[in-house]
Amino acid sequence: MSQLTINHVRLAGMSACVPSTVEDNRTLPIYKDENDALKVIASTGIERHHKVDDQTTASDLTVKAVEALLEKMGWTAQEVDCFAYVCTSRDYIAPQTACILQDRLQLRSDCCVFDLPFGCSGWVYGMSIVASLMSHGTFKRAILVAAETNTRNRNPRDPSVRPLFGDAATATALEYAPDSARPMNFMFGVDGSGFDAVWAPYGGIRNPVTTEALEEKEVSPGTYRRGVDMIVNGMDVFGFAIKQPPRSLKELIETFNIDVESVDLLLLHQANKFIDEKIRKAVKIPAEKTPYCLEEYGNVTSASIPLTMVTRCGEQLSAAGERHCLACGFGVGLAWASMEFYAGGMTMVDVLDY
Amino acid sequence: MNIEEFIENFASQLDETAPEEITAETRFKELDEWSSLTALSIIAMVDDEYDVIIKGNDILKSDTIQDLFAVVEKKRR
Numbered sequence: 001m002s003q004l005t006i007n008h009v010r011l012a013g014m015s016a017c018v019p020s021t022v023e024d025n026r027t028l029p030i031y032k033d034e035n036d037a038l039k040v041i042a043s044t045g046i047e048r049h050h051k052v053d054d055q056t057t058a059s060d061l062t063v064k065a066v067e068a069l070l071e072k073m074g075w076t077a078q079e080v081d082c083f084a085y086v087c088t089s090r091d092y093i094a095p096q097t098a099c100i101l102q103d104r105l106q107l108r109s110d111c112c113v114f115d116l117p118f119g120c121s122g123w124v125y126g127m128s129i130v131a132s133l134m135s136h137g138t139f140k141r142a143i144l145v146a147a148e149t150n151t152r153n154r155n156p157r158d159p160s161v162r163p164l165f166g167d168a169a170t171a172t173a174l175e176y177a178p179d180s181a182r183p184m185n186f187m188f189g190v191d192g193s194g195f196d197a198v199w200a201p202y203g204g205i206r207n208p209v210t211t212e213a214l215e216e217k218e219v220s221p222g223t224y225r226r227g228v229d230m231i232v233n234g235m236d237v238f239g240f241a242i243k244q245p246p247r248s249l250k251e252l253i254e255t256f257n258i259d260v261e262s263v264d265l266l267l268l269h270q271a272n273k274f275i276d277e278k279i280r281k282a283v284k285i286p287a288e289k290t291p292y293c294l295e296e297y298g299n300v301t302s303a304s305i306p307l308t309m310v311t312r313c314g315e316q317l318s319a320a321g322e323r324h325c326l327a328c329g330f331g332v333g334l335a336w337a338s339m340e341f342y343a344g345g346m347t348m349v350d351v352l353d354y
Numbered sequence: 355m356n357i358e359e360f361i362e363n364f365a366s367q368l369d370e371t372a373p374e375e376i377t378a379e380t381r382f383k384e385l386d387e388w389s390s391l392t393a394l395s396i397i398a399m400v401d402d403e404y405d406v407i408i409k410g411n412d413i414l415k416s417d418t419i420q421d422l423f424a425v426v427e428k429k430r431r
Binding site: 039040043160233234235236238239240242243274278 | 389390391393394397398401407408409410411413
């Protein structure tokens with residue numbers, strides 16, 4: 001089993017920025033009537049999501065989130081030693097978006113910056129990578145971004161995705177803390193045979209963009225897609241999501257001898273309520289310890305866990321002392337990861353509108 | 355596992371179809387109430403009751419409840 005323990009790194013602060021335009025699932029033109037819409041809302045728990053316009057990128061939302069976080073933390077951009085950008089909706093095919101953000105955010109030219117093109121598991125993977133680098137002790141301050149503009153790479157006339165996915169950017173500040181006694185613990189998992197459960201077939205090197213890949217086709221009655229649009233095979237994702245995340249969390253709990261009774265927060269990737277509730281019940285954590293923000297923001301892929309923390313756990317995470325947290329991210333890859341950490345006394349910025 | 359119990363479990367996931375209307379030969383995707391959401395609750399039921407994860411393709415390729423039962427049975431071996 002690939003397990004990882006990281007010492008001497010603490011979560012110092014968080015922020016999030018969402019587009020101000022809200023799309024309500026009750027009034028989407030993809031349903032034949034409101035009753036149809038209410039059925040989907042009842043089973044997914046997702047009522048609405050925030051949506052960028054066609055000029056705005058995940059990096060635009062990111063700049064606002066990071067600047068507000070640095071300001072409230074009292075950090076300057078020049079003090080950031082490492083900057084990681086978890087996102088699949090990159091600005092350009094090349095270069096990495098993190099390079100552009102170095103300039104936009106005025107990070108140091110010797111700052112260690114990189115993109116991490118993870119999907120829904122991305123915040124947990126990102127934490128493992130950035131915290132690992134910091135644990136060596138020379139990077140004192142880091143920013144981990146998890147951001148996505150899902151509405152821009154999915155077809156608005158695809159009813160299997162439009163009501164579910166939204167856009168958001170989040171920033172997490174990490175700090176080297178040599179006196180911190182609490183480790184972060186991780187477990188990882190991947191099943192590449194499920195690569196086509198959530199994927200965009202065209203636009204990479206295997207299937208480059210062609211004129212045909214840009215043509216919108218009715219792939220099944222009422223569902224339209226282009227070759228470059230993201231496909232979510234709901235049934236396969238669902239089958240995966242009710243099996244692997246509970247297994248991963250149970251492995252984490254067993255490997256690191258976690259007393260489930262002592263857990264204060266279970267932070268799940270906000271896939272949909274039906275899936276997340278099955279995961280929660282499988283690990284026997286009470287509902288009041290499992291916050292959700294999907295009703296308001298939908299599935300925002302890698303930004304889901306940090307957006308939940310910013311919008312639903314601000315008081316708990318900023319209060320003194322420490323909260324015992326478990327997190328699990330799962331999805332595109334198929335990839336998943338679970339994490340145990342402690343957090344408290346954090347600088348939490350209220351969610352910002354773009 | 356037996357087919358009678360499987361049919362019963364399958365029928366319990368349906369809201370608008372009476373259980374007695376469901377047999378091994380029922381072409382489930384032709385039921386009025388069948389939707390992608392019903393498919394998800396069938397996948398969840400099979401996971402809960404039989405500890406097997408069926409895929410979207412398994413459902414696409416099965417016409418009758420008997421067909422789906424055969425898939426679950428094969429995966430359990």
